[in-house]
Amino acid sequence: MKIVMASAEAVPFVKVGGLADVVGALLKHLALYDHDVSLFIPFYSPVRSLNIAVEKISRIDGLSVNMGLETIPFELYKFENPEIKSSTVFFIDCPAYFNRDGIYSHPNNIPFEDEGELWMFFQLAVIKAIEALDIYPDVIHVHDFHTALIPALIRTNYRLSPHFSYAKCVLTLHNLLFQGVYDSSVLFKGGVSESAFFALSPFEFYGKTNFIKTGLEFSDVINTVSPKYAKELLDYPEYSYGLYDVLQAVSYKFRGILNGADYSYWNPETDTLIYKNYSQTTLELKADNQNELLKRIGMEKDDTTMICGMIARMTEQKGFRLLLDCWEELKKRKLKFVFLANGDRDLQSKWEELAKNDFQILYLNTTFNEELAHKIQAGVDLFLMPSTFEPCGLSQIYSLKYGTPPLAHRTGGLADTIIDSSGLQTGFLFESFNCQSFLRTLDRAYSIFLQKEEWREIQKNGMNMDFSWEKAARNYLNMYQSLMRF
Numbered sequence: 372m373k374i375v376m377a378s379a380e381a382v383p384f385v386k387v388g389g390l391a392d393v394v395g396a397l398l399k400h401l402a403l404y405d406h407d408v409s410l411f412i413p414f415y416s417p418v419r420s421l422n423i424a425v426e427k428i429s430r431i432d433g434l435s436v437n438m439g440l441e442t443i444p445f446e447l448y449k450f451e452n453p454e455i456k457s458s459t460v461f462f463i464d465c466p467a468y469f470n471r472d473g474i475y476s477h478p479n480n481i482p483f484e485d486e487g488e489l490w491m492f493f494q495l496a497v498i499k500a501i502e503a504l505d506i507y508p509d510v511i512h513v514h515d516f517h518t519a520l521i522p523a524l525i526r527t528n529y530r531l532s533p534h535f536s537y538a539k540c541v542l543t544l545h546n547l548l549f550q551g552v553y554d555s556s557v558l559f560k561g562g563v564s565e566s567a568f569f570a571l572s573p574f575e576f577y578g579k580t581n582f583i584k585t586g587l588e589f590s591d592v593i594n595t596v597s598p599k600y601a602k603e604l605l606d607y608p609e610y611s612y613g614l615y616d617v618l619q620a621v622s623y624k625f626r627g628i629l630n631g632a633d634y635s636y637w638n639p640e641t642d643t644l645i646y647k648n649y650s651q652t653t654l655e656l657k658a659d660n661q662n663e664l665l666k667r668i669g670m671e672k673d674d675t676t677m678i679c680g681m682i683a684r685m686t687e688q689k690g691f692r693l694l695l696d697c698w699e700e701l702k703k704r705k706l707k708f709v710f711l712a713n714g715d716r717d718l719q720s721k722w723e724e725l726a727k728n729d730f731q732i733l734y735l736n737t738t739f740n741e742e743l744a745h746k747i748q749a750g751v752d753l754f755l756m757p758s759t760f761e762p763c764g765l766s767q768i769y770s771l772k773y774g775t776p777p778l779a780h781r782t783g784g785l786a787d788t789i790i791d792s793s794g795l796q797t798g799f800l801f802e803s804f805n806c807q808s809f810l811r812t813l814d815r816a817y818s819i820f821l822q823k824e825e826w827r828e829i830q831k832n833g834m835n836m837d838f839s840w841e842k843a844a845r846n847y848l849n850m851y852q853s854l855m856r857f
Contacts (some may be wrong), residue, residue, distance in 0.1 A: 377494070438495075517589075645750075646750075698725065756785060777799070
């Protein structure tokens with residue numbers, strides 16, 4: 372099969388969140404099955420500074436996108452991994468949109484003023500690039516709102532292009548909270564006819580445009596990144612953020628495929644970013660990682676103190692508001708906290724103030740630091756993921772492999788990946804999203820933490836779990852192949 376993917380980010384080139392991990396890993400593992408896979412991402416300024424062998428595609432000249440009355444030129448670069456022959460990464464190079472200090476926003480977390488126009492341009496540029504490269508995709512796989520409009524564009528404005536005659540479209544929802552809602556002028560500037568924009572049309576959303584809504588209606592298959600999240604979107608209106616009726620109408624297209632973990636990168640036995648490698652049989656070496664981590668951040672503990680870690684965007688969705696509400700109670704317990712997080716300005720300022728006042732028990736780092744993320748996974752006792760909802764989550768999958776039992780809200784992919792039962796336990800799940808439920812589960816985890824043999828058993832159970840990308844990629848291929856029958 373010829374598979375084309377489009378995304379706003381992908382490791383190892385650019386990463387803001389879990390979307391990058393998923394797209395980068397999926398690209399690599401699909402290609403291992405000898406399918407021809409292409410990925411299109413923007414050529415951001417940080418990507419230029421990477422030491423990777425990108426090549427300008429000079430044989431294709433004059434590429435451009437019409438945005439209203441303006442013609443915006445762009446160039447194509449490509450990267451080919453010599454170890455994975457059947458995958459190619461194409462970079463859309465347009466300095467006017469992608470040569471900026473931030474990826475999704477200014478450094479102060481204020482969104483770009485032309486955000487909608489930026490993503491409209493990128494999607495049109497991907498379509499133009501596919502035609503210029505003479506690619507005839509069997510499957511076009513788009514990820515989140517940044518690329519969700521592509522299925523609609525190839526079935527309206529580009530419906531006569533032979534390059535898309537047989538293409539089936541897959542839309543993956545990594546997080547429905549972000550939908551790409553903009554003024555309708557963004558559509559018209561990108562060439563969508565005003566006649567296609569009317570009440571209840573696929574392009575209209577309460578007088579505006581919503582890239583995800585349009586993508587839902589034009590895609591052949593919609594998949595979420597965990598089976599439970601797919602069910603939650605269809606069962607609970609509060610999870611859909613205004614799209615519940617649309618989701619019901621397209622429910623027959625829904626699939627749920629659990630994300631995988633890249634164990635070549637996230638594995639305590641081989642991880643070059645942690646202080647000391649360890650495995651199930653040398654689990655006692657995990658303590659060395661904790662000692663070095665605490666030394667680095669200037670924190671001390673005794674044998675009855677549990678170190679809790681958290682690596683996440685600092686948003687209400689990830690549970691930082693809940694932890695704020697619980698903080699006075701948390702301070703009464705034999706706990707210390709190591710957080711790597713940034714995001715919401717209001718939340719971040721509150722947590723920064725707490726880190727100053729309660730520095731003996733709280734360490735907060737608000738800069739993105741991949742090395743520290745690995746050291747936290749290997750060095751803390753308990754990993755916190757108290758998300759209000761979680762489409763899949765990857766950090767808890769990593770923490771299981773690192774022998775760091777996760778404590779999470781029973782929702783979405785967290786419920787799909789963490790087992791909290793008397794028969795087999797890999798972590799801890801709380802039911803109701805409130806302080807009482809969270810603290811009760813935290814106290815239960817702490818009581819088991821003091822029982823070292825029982826705790827060690829939970830650690831080993833988690834390390835035994837297999838959430839490899841080999842399995843996830845096969846599920847995606849099965850989904851693509853099912854589309855080929857129609």
